[in-house]
Each structure stands twice: as C-alpha cells, then as structure tokens.
C-alpha cells in the first residue's frame with residue numbers, strides 16, 4: 001500500500017479528527033514527520049509497516065486516543081511521553097503557560113506545578129526560564145515517574161518532580177503556583193465520550209461539581225506564596241466566576257480570567273500580597 005492510499009483510510013474512522021489521526025499514526029509507523037507524507041505520496045509501506053498501521057487503525061476505531069497509540073503528544077515547543085496513568089496534555093493549557101511567562105516575577109523565580117501529570121506545564125516553564133527553580137508535584141507514582149522521564153529527556157534540569165498530594169511535599173514560599181487540577185463534575189456525561197474515557201478519573205474529576213480541588217488549592221496556596229506571588233489555575237468553561245470569587249474571598253488581588261483557544265474562560269489567577 002502507498003502512503004496516499006494509507007492516508008485515504010481516514011474515511012474508515014468515525015472520529016471528527018480522522019484525517020489528522022491517520023496522519024499522526026502514519027508518521028509514527030514510518031518514523032517520519034508530516035512533510036514526508038506529502039513529499040512521497042507514492043512510496044510503498046513495507047509489509048511490517050502496513051500491519052502495524054492496520055492494527056493501530058483498529059485500536060483507534062475502538063476509541064483509543066492517538067496519544068496512547070503513539071505514546072507521544074506535542075505540547076508548547078516539545079513532545080511529551082504520554083501514557084494511561086495521567087491526562088493527555090491539551091493545547092488549552094498552553095494559555096496558562098503564556099500567562100505565567102508574562103508575570104512580573106524575578107529572574108530567579110521559584111515556581112510550583114501542582115498535579116503535574118506528564119510534567120507539561122512545569123517543563124514548559126523550566127525550559128523557558130532556565131534560571132527558575134521549578135517544583136512539579138504529582139500524587140500518582142507512575143505519573144511522577146513519567147514526568148521525571150520527560151524532564152530528563154527534554155533537558156529541564158531546573159525542574160524537580162516531588163511525589164505527594166498537592167502541597168504536602170513543599171516547604172517554604174514560592175513566587176508562582178500553577179495547576180491544572182481535576183475539575184470535571186463526576187456526573188458530567190462528557191466523561192463517556194472521546195479520549196477522556198481512556199484517561200484516569202484521578203486526573204479528571206473532583207467533588208463539589210468539580211470545584212473541590214480548585215477550592216482546596218486556593219485556600220491553601222497563601223501559606224506557600226511569597227508577597228506578590230501569583231496563583232494561576234485552569235478550570236472548566238463554566239467555573240470561572242466561582243474560581244474568581246473564591247480567590248477574592250481568600251484575599252487574592254488583581255484577579256483575572258483568560259480564555260483558551262476555543263474562546264472559553266479557562267484560566268483564572270490572582271496576586272497574593274502579604
């Protein structure tokens with residue numbers, strides 16, 4: 001089978017992202033970038049490549065996320081290793097990284113990424129600011145190992161992965177705390193659709209209509225923030241007001257919300273003055 005014929009197999013997939021999915025899978029099988037597919041449409045797949053491609057297509061048609069099939073997902077300026085132990089990084093989370101990088105922090109800031117998962121946010125901050133010290137906290141042991149592997153492979157030597165629950169492994173005060181915690185209501189029917197079905201609930205859902213972890217972080221963060229330190233949180237598209245109100249109630253100032261790439265209010269944060 002030729003590359004262009006393999007790409008045409010996207011017609012067999014029912015997902016909305018069929019064409020992109022098939023391109024990703026074919027690049028993975030061929031170990032080439034996307035431009036290769038366009039440059040060599042008539043190139044034949046070997047028998048081995050074809051059987052690998054066919055079995056990936058079957059798994060994809062059964063719902064397995066592409067990121068779980070390839071074990072990789074692009075985030076910010078790099079590729080992360082991904083597995084079933086944590087959330088597949090979303091492009092929307094890059095909005096949080098962009099905001100964090102604009103904050104008026106000192107050049108040797110200390111930053112914390114709570115519930116780092118693959119390490120996505122923490123690694124982006126560490127690579128963009130080599131003089132920062134970044135602590136990435138993760139509760140799930142397999143995810144902490146994954147974040148460590150990602151940090152080492154990507155050369156984020158100024159990032160340390162700490163195992164534990166939220167603030168537990170931290171000591172002292174920091175200039176910046178960021179988190180993309182679980183925030184989906186356990187009753188949300190969206191959990192039965194698409195890629196989220198294959199992601200662990202520990203990374204997705206929180207009690208109190210998804211607000212429990214967000215509120216816990218907001219209430220606890222002041223003890224771990226320096227004066228003029230910032231807290232930025234990702235949340236659900238309909239949680240901005242509650243998160244902003246909670247931040248204000250606890251005493252945060254300059255509380256603001258930013259939208260994700262889909263135009264949904266997605267990141268809310270504020271500044272802690274002592």
Ligand code: GLN
Nearest residue numbers: 180181182183184203204
């Ligand atoms: N944004 C993700 C989703 O809606 C959830 C991420 C999270 O719970 N932190 O699928």
